[in-house]
Amino acid sequence: xxxxxxxxxxxxxxxxxxxxxxxxxxxxxxxxxxxxxxxxxxxxxxxxxxxxxxxxxxxxxxxxxxxxxxxxxxxxxxxxxxxxxxxxxxxxxxxxxxxxxxxxxxxxxxxxxxxxxxxxxxxxxxxxxxxxxxxxxxxxxxxxxxxxxxxxxxxxxxxxxxxxxxxxxxxxxxxxxxxxxxxxxxxxxxxxxxxxxxxxxxxxxxxxxxxxxxx
Numbered sequence: 001x002x003x004x005x006x007x008x009x010x011x012x013x014x015x016x017x018x019x020x021x022x023x024x025x026x027x028x029x030x031x032x033x034x035x036x037x038x039x040x041x042x043x044x045x046x047x048x049x050x051x052x053x054x055x056x057x058x059x060x061x062x063x064x065x066x067x068x069x070x071x072x073x074x075x076x077x078x079x080x081x082x083x084x085x086x087x088x089x090x091x092x093x094x095x096x097x098x099x100x101x102x103x104x105x106x107x108x109x110x111x112x113x114x115x116x117x118x119x120x121x122x123x124x125x126x127x128x129x130x131x132x133x134x135x136x137x138x139x140x141x142x143x144x145x146x147x148x149x150x151x152x153x154x155x156x157x158x159x160x161x162x163x164x165x166x167x168x169x170x171x172x173x174x175x176x177x178x179x180x181x182x183x184x185x186x187x188x189x190x191x192x193x194x195x196x197x198x199x200x201x202x203x204x205x206x207x208x209x210x211x212x213x214x215x
Contacts, residue, residue: 029067031057036078041123045075045133072138075130079141082126083148090152094159101163102210105156109186109206113199116190124194128187153179169213182209 035057039048050071054061068074093108116123127148130141153176160175169175185205192201 028057028059028063031059032064032067032074033078033081036074037082037126038123040075040078040129041082041126042119044129046136050074072140075137076140076144078126079130079144079148083151086148087151087155090155094155100166100168101159102168102214105159105182106206106210109202112190113193113202116193116202117199121193121197121199125187125190128190131187132191149183153183156182173213178213185209 032053035053036048039053039056050061050064053074054064064074068077089111090108093104093111096104096107099107127145130137131145134142134145156179157175160169160173160178163169164171164173164175189201189205193199
């Protein structure tokens with residue numbers, strides 16, 4: 001999803017054999033990650049060049065190649081940073097025991113819509129954007145993106161099992177299959193909302209999904 005505000009950049013552990021970067025080096029990496037997330041959630045991987053990222057981040061080219069082997073390495077780092085940010089969003093919604101499980105999933109969809117609205121529905125989900133471009137990306141991206149989606153689905157299936165335990169969801173449903181359907185549909189709704197610059201695709205998918213699964 002970045003359906004929400006741009007994810008905060010997080011510094012990774014230094015690579016083996018590389019001396020730990022000075023604080024200014026770490027800051028430059030964070031700026032690059034943030035600029036990359038903002039650009040790629042709006043325009044995609046193929047449409048954005050390294051020079052454009054450098055200009056947006058306000059860092060020299062040497063800083064980029066100090067931290068990343070090239071654009072593909074940078075793209076995979078963006079996937080990891082986006083996933084860390086997005087998992088935090090999911091956990092905040094899904095682990096909120098003050099609400100019933102399906103209400104937590106509804107809350108997530110509402111917050112996601114709010115996040116897209118803050119950017120005029122011009123920024124989508126990094127994972128969805130890159131998935132649309134998979135034919136032009138290195139094969140490493142395929143495993144990275146499917147791994148992220150699998151993680152989101154596992155957490156969603158866990159939430160749906162909790163909904164079954166609380167009687168919100170029929171025991172006839174398969175939580176794993178429903179979780180997969182949710183993310184297939186949600187990513188499509190995000191893409192359509194970005195295309196049309198309006199929230200209705202998100203609302204229509206969410207309303208239909210919950211209407212079909214609730215007892």
